[in-house]
Amino acid sequence: MQKLWFGDIKLFSEEYLKKLKGLAGITGVVPDNYQIHVPGYKVSDDILDRSPFPRGWTEWPAAKKDIEAGGDTDIAYPVYAGIAVQTDDAPILELLEACDRVGIDVSTHAGLWGYSGNVFPEMGFVDVFGEAIDEKMSPLAIPLCPNEEAVLAYEAESIVDVMKRYGFPLLNIDHGHFPPLANPHGLLGCACTRCRARASELGYDFDTMAEAVKELVLKLRRLTATGLEAVYKQATSYTDAISLLGAEEEVFKWLEFRSKTVSGHVKSVSERIIKALGKPVPIDSHIMPPSMAYLSGQDIALWSKSVDCVSPGWGSAVGWEEATIQNFAALARLLAGATGADEGFALEFLYRIFGYEDVGLPATIKGLEAREYSSFDVYKKEILLMADKIPAGTKILYPFDATQSMRGRMDEMAELIGSLKPEGIVCFNWGNENTDEELLSIGKCS
Numbered sequence: 001m002q003k004l005w006f007g008d009i010k011l012f013s014e015e016y017l018k019k020l021k022g023l024a025g026i027t028g029v030v031p032d033n034y035q036i037h038v039p040g041y042k043v044s045d046d047i048l049d050r051s052p053f054p055r056g057w058t059e060w061p062a063a064k065k066d067i068e069a070g071g072d073t074d075i076a077y078p079v080y081a082g083i084a085v086q087t088d089d090a091p092i093l094e095l096l097e098a099c100d101r102v103g104i105d106v107s108t109h110a111g112l113w114g115y116s117g118n119v120f121p122e123m124g125f126v127d128v129f130g131e132a133i134d135e136k137m138s139p140l141a142i143p144l145c146p147n148e149e150a151v152l153a154y155e156a157e158s159i160v161d162v163m164k165r166y167g168f169p170l171l172n173i174d175h176g177h178f179p180p181l182a183n184p185h186g187l188l189g190c191a192c193t194r195c196r197a198r199a200s201e202l203g204y205d206f207d208t209m210a211e212a213v214k215e216l217v218l219k220l221r222r223l224t225a226t227g228l229e230a231v232y233k234q235a236t237s238y239t240d241a242i243s244l245l246g247a248e249e250e251v252f253k254w255l256e257f258r259s260k261t262v263s264g265h266v267k268s269v270s271e272r273i274i275k276a277l278g279k280p281v282p283i284d285s286h287i288m289p290p291s292m293a294y295l296s297g298q299d300i301a302l303w304s305k306s307v308d309c310v311s312p313g314w315g316s317a318v319g320w321e322e323a324t325i326q327n328f329a330a331l332a333r334l335l336a337g338a339t340g341a342d343e344g345f346a347l348e349f350l351y352r353i354f355g356y357e358d359v360g361l362p363a364t365i366k367g368l369e370a371r372e373y374s375s376f377d378v379y380k381k382e383i384l385l386m387a388d389k390i391p392a393g394t395k396i397l398y399p400f401d402a403t404q405s406m407r408g409r410m411d412e413m414a415e416l417i418g419s420l421k422p423e424g425i426v427c428f429n430w431g432n433e434n435t436d437e438e439l440l441s442i443g444k445c446s
Contacts, residue, residue, distance in 0.1 A: 001446055002424030004107065004172075004397065006030040006314060008431040009039045009091050014098040016433055021104050023439035024427070025446075028105035030172045031095055034430075037079045038110055039095070040087040041162045050157070052150035053084045053120060079115035079175055081144060081151050082158035089166075096166060107170035107284075110159050113144040113151050113265065114175035123148045125178075127188035128210040133179070140183035140326075141175075141317050146265045146297075147194040156272035163277065171273065172311070174286035176266045178258060178297040180317050182330035187295065188213060195261065204257050205250075212250035219246040225341035228349060238295070238353040259299035267306035284309035284397060289324045290385040291354045300386070304394040310386075312399035314428050320382040320399050321375050328354075328361070329368045356381065375405040380416060387420050395423050400442060402429040410441035418445050 005012075005020055009031035020026035031039040092106075099106050117124030118138050125133060125143045133142045144151050163171065179186030189195070191210055199206040223245070235241040242251065270283050285307045288296050304310055316322045328350050335346040344363045351357050359381050362372045383398055390396050398417045406413060417425060425445055434442075 001025070001422070002027050002397065003427065003442075003445075004028045004030050004311075004424070005427045005429075006032065006172075007429055009033055009095060011429075011431055011433065012095055012098070014102065017098055017102045017104065019433075019436070019439060021102055023436055024434075024442040026104060026427070028107055028170060029095070029099065030107045030109050030426070031092065032109050033091075036085055036087060038083060038085075038087075039092050040089055041083055041092060042089045042165065043083050043086055043158055044161050044165075047154075047158055047161050048084075048086060051082075051084060051154050052123060052148070053080065053154075079111050079141075080119075081111060081113045081116070082155035083110055083162055084154075084158070092166065105169050106166075107172045108159065108163050108166075108168040109172045109174075110155070110162075111175040112155055112173055112269065113146050113148070114177045114179075115141050115143060117142040117144045120144065123151060125186070125190045126192040127185065128191045128213050129188070130191075133183065133185045133189075137179070137183045137185065139316070141177075141179040141186065142183075143178060143186070143190070145190050145192050145194050146176075146178075146261050147190070147192075147198045149194075152265060152268055153272070156269050156276065159269075160273055160276040163273070163281070169281070171281055171283045172285075173266070173269070173283065173307075174313060174318065176262060176269075176285060176298075177288055177293075177318065178262065180288065180296055180323050181292055181327040182317075182323070184331065184334065188217070190261075198261060199257055202257065202260055204253060209250045209254040209257065212248045213254050216242075216245065216247050216251055221338070223339050225339045225345075228335065228339050228341050229345070232345075232349045232352065235353050237355070241349075241353045255294065256299075258297040259294060259302055262297035263299060263302035263306045266303065270307055282309065283307045284311045284395075286311055286313035286318060287386075288313050288318045289320045289327075289382050290389055291324065291356070291382060292327060300389045301391050304391050309395040309397060309424075310390065311397040311426050314399075321378045321401065321405070324378055324382065325361075325368050325371075325373075328356075329365045332365055355385070371405070374409075375401065376409040376412060379406075379413070383416065383420070397424040397426045398422050400425045400427045400445060402427045402434050402438060402442060403432070407438075410438055411444065414441055414445035 003026045005026050033039050118135050123144050196206045231244040235244055287310050312320050332343055332346040336343040343365055359377050362368050
């Protein structure tokens with residue numbers, strides 16, 4: 001059984017690696033660095049010179065100021081596509097040596113086009129009204145255009161470069177998505193000239209789809225609390241709700257087009273990497289919460305054909321717990337503010353259309369944000385949804401949250417995932433070591 005551990009590269013001391021392998025049965029690690037969004041690699045100068053991202057962007061006044069202050073903002077080091085920053089690679093070299101001694105794999109980790117559209121607007125997302133996403137939404141993903149060939153080519157080329165340089169046997173890619181629902185503006189694009197051309201190639205009438213999306217936006221702006229209640233009484237899914245809110249068939253074609261764009265991008269990157277390496281390489285990719293992934297462009301059936309393995313996302317934008325809760329809170333606040341409905345009713349409406357009525361989530365946004373719910377129950381819902389949606393024969397690594405939010409429930413999580421007879425799991429605890437008892441609980445997952 002494959003067991004990966006996703007976490008801060010600083011977490012993986014040799015002593016801890018021995019514990020991860022010996023107690024939890026971990027077979028590989030996926031290191032990351034929160035500040036620069038990859039663990040830190042050297043990239044060939046000639047590849048950086050061909051990058052669509054200006055070579056000196058880290059010296060831009062705004063970026064330089066933020067980097068010197070600690071680099072905690074997306075201007076300092078945005079989640080970029082591919083490997084776009086030359087960094088000190090001593091930590092990854094040390095990790096590779098330690099993992100070789102311990103006997104576990106190290107996976108390459110790199111992002112795709114799902115962020116930094118605000119930093120590089122000439123390649124960024126544009127909505128059906130010709131507008132970019134507001135800068136204040138950048139923590140929730142302002143993507144590049146997924147049909148920008150220069151970005152796609154660079155992602156593949158830079159990833160191949162680091163895989164050859166360091167001899168990684170595995171590749172883990174993330175951020176191949178449109179924004180999460182907490183950033184609902186993301187549903188309205190991308191609608192740039194590149195996407196228009198791609199729609200035509202796929203047989204879609206772009207103008208008709210865009211007009212239908214615009215019309216739905218206008219209808220939503222006129223929605224009242226009474227109208228929302230009428231939809232609530234009939235809708236049992238988000239597709240029902242979209243139809244009852246007045247969406248034409250072309251709106252559903254728009255969502256379909258977006259999902260084909262996303263899966264096509266990931267498939268193209270994967271194929272280019274394998275061709276350049278001259279050999280197959282196991283590629284796994286992060287998927288957003290299954291209950292909502294399609295609305296961010298991730299059709300699970302299509303996605304599973306683009307990579308070797310599907311794995312969970314982590315964090316506030318894509319994590320199966322964090323993103324789900326954040327999406328509910330943001331959408332409820334938006335619905336209540338726009339329609340005048342009570343926020344409790346707005347949440348009840350959302351829980352119904354996304355299949356969460358039986359999870360026992362709070363009746364207030366404050367309760368959601370204060371985490372007055374069971375993390376285990378949220379993961380259970382998403383894990384079982386994925387088990388139901390994933391096409392037969394598709395390899396999936398289920399999420400095993402090893403943070404303190406799952407403390408006391410790890411044996412249950414191991415039993416839940418084990419009951420699905422998985423081919424593997426991805427554990428997550430960003431920067432904190434787990435106790436021996438907790439690692440043994442993870443080891444029970446088989």
